[in-house]
Amino acid sequence: MAAHPFKICDDNILGRHLVTTRPIESGAVILQEAPLVRGPFLHTVPVCLSCGKILDASCWRPCSKCGWPVCDKNCEQSPTHQSECILTAAKGSQITIKNFGIPNPNYQFVSILRALYLKQTSPEKWKKLLSFQSHSIEVSTLPPSFIRNFFKLEDWSEEEIAQVLGVLLVNGHELPLTQPSQLVVYDEASFLEHNCRANCTKTFTDEGELLVVASRSIEPGDHLSICYTDPFWGVQNRRQHLHQTKHFWCVCSRCEDPAELDTHLNSIKCPKSTCDGLLLPKSFLQEVSVWICDKCDGLFSNDNVSVLLGKIGGELSEMPKGDAQVCREFLQKYEKVLAPNHFYLLDVKMALSHILASQNFEDLSDGDLGLLLKMSEDLKIVAERVAPAERRLLGLILYRTAKSKIEMARRQDNLSEFRAVLANSKATMSEARLLLANEPSSLPEGRLHRQIGLELRLLDDLLKNK
Structure with missing residues (x-):
């Protein structure tokens, strides 16, 4: 049995943690172990x-x-x-x-x-x-x-x-x-440190063994990390949750950047009617007093921003689950206030995507099909930038993107264009299947992995026969 590609190190700040000893390819299984x-x-x-x-x-x-x-x-x-x-x-x-x-x-x-x-x-x-x-x-x-x-x-x-x-x-x-x-x-998996932009993801076998999988290429000497919290929460929510449950304040590079790698997960739109800028504090790692517009340099009280975000968050928490129209109304209302990728909007976009994708794609209206594709493309950009370890979500997003494009092309009655979309979507589905390769068959993502395999064979047949 090959030795693990990491060693256990210890220091006064991190405690015991895992450091790589050789290069690791994206998608490689780094660790598999049964629970204690x-x-x-x-x-x-x-x-x-x-x-x-x-x-x-x-x-x-x-x-x-x-x-x-x-x-x-x-x-x-x-x-x-x-x-x-x-x-x-x-x-x-x-x-x-x-x-x-x-x-x-x-x-x-x-x-x-x-x-x-x-x-x-x-x-x-x-x-x-x-x-x-x-x-x-x-x-x-x-x-x-x-x-x-x-x-x-x-x-x-x-x-x-x-x-x-x-x-x-x-x-x-x-x-x-x-x-x-x-x-x-688990034993060794417990030494994985936290990072809000982790380089590893965890999944499980059907028997309950933990699989730690590289979410990108990892170089020797890198620390192995997973995300202990929801990577699509805003920085204040993530840090507070980690402090309450894991007893530390995160200071990773993503938390240090208030713009969150230019995704603006926490930004709100400047309230000045003549300005199209976005508001953020200089840092979330210290007590916030003012938010600053990146265009007009206007200063806005943190108290007022907190009241606004608290109101929106309260409305979000009370939204009925599974109601597509309510999701649309929330997006329409607060896209005027929040940055396009604000984590409140992302939450609703993911919920609405699940609702629409749970239907047969053939039954979706042209408007809903286009909306699903647009939301999937937006979510993909954000996920790849701030949470590349979310392989399950990325696989799901890519699958929905491919299915939406195929259905849209099918409705256009253009055979050459349809064949081009089929070929492109086959590559996208293959990537989605690869991202879901380690998911257990007892979970929806594992079943989707199997389904994508069947659909890829159908795409092959279509491409051969058209």
């Missing part, structure tokens, strides 16, 4: 503790040993369920779950128990888990003393329980293979 811990998130509705699916009052049974809900006898006997089963049974009383469809507080213990049980079943994994960065947890959240006493965990100290909880919260990844998603902790 896998289980439900700390707040979840009742789920089967083997397969992870949501349970309701008509489709479950209590485990005969511990009382935790499972689907059937096979799930009860699954190795996945044994950690919490053994530790629960050992305390002398079973767990009782009566209400389904609403979050149950008992589930906050499951992943903790699975992590703690490594101390008895896998000392090597236990040692790795305790070596991860952790942060102190408010006692009111999950008192380690309560967990220890409730489950009679005499072999674990309160300090160990607190550290495990901190590790799960700080180092946990979301595994989206089940509904709801699961919480997982």
Whole structure:
């Protein structure tokens, strides 16, 4: 087995992190590993503790040993369920779950128990888990003393329980293979540092192994990074989220640039009727007092801008999901106020793109087809510039771009033009398929990868026969 193309380094600022030791090509799998811990998130509705699916009052049974809900006898006997089963049974009383469809507080213990049980079943994994960065947890959240006493965990100290909880919260990844998603902790992947313009992306196998994939060519000596937050949020939202969840303020090169690589994700239009400039503060890394127009040099109070953005953000959060007309009205209203690529507009454009693309392309009106193509092209430019690691989104965007162009050409009744579009779209679809190559078949992106393969064969047939 080939050695990893990276080494683990350590310093006082980053802690442990990964640095490349040889060139890595875009699309290469850098790391593949199984989780150390896998289980439900700390707040979840009742789920089967083997397969992870949501349970309701008509489709479950209590485990005969511990009382935790499972689907059937096979799930009860699954190795996945044994950690919490053994530790629960050992305390002398079973767990009782009566209400389904609403979050149950008992589930906050499951992943903790699975992590703690490594101390008895896998000392090597236990040692790795305790070596991860952790942060102190408010006692009111999950008192380690309560967990220890409730489950009679005499072999674990309160300090160990607190550290495990901190590790799960700080180092946990979301595994989206089940509904709801699961919480997982990996070993070497936990050393990937954050960058808002990361050079790696993460995905998963159908078995829950993590794949770390290079999103661009990476040179020896480069740090490997993923994005811990939503890369299409504005800089203030990203930094605040990272501080709240990961306990650091991001100062990456993208956050340092208020214009976000000239995409103007945070900019608003100058309110002066005679000016077509955009407003931004000099920096988001320090307290903002004024926003400055890049054309007229006008100064505008941060308080007034914050009120405006708060109003728009509030309206966005209350928008009904899946309503194309509401999305159109929001865009029409706030394209007059916000920069074309403002992250609020991007959010709605992505939502509207999903709505339109969920229909048969043949059924879209000419106007909606053109709108979908325009939004896809705009989103592609922004994604490639600020978030090249978003391979799933880029693959989806390229697919929609190709499909829109093919359908538009089909309606033109120009055979030579149609053939040219087919040839061009075949290349675009091939690129989309490559971007989605590592997606699991259980997720929509993995299924789209398979679908694109079938559609490429149809394009080949059309190009041969026309």
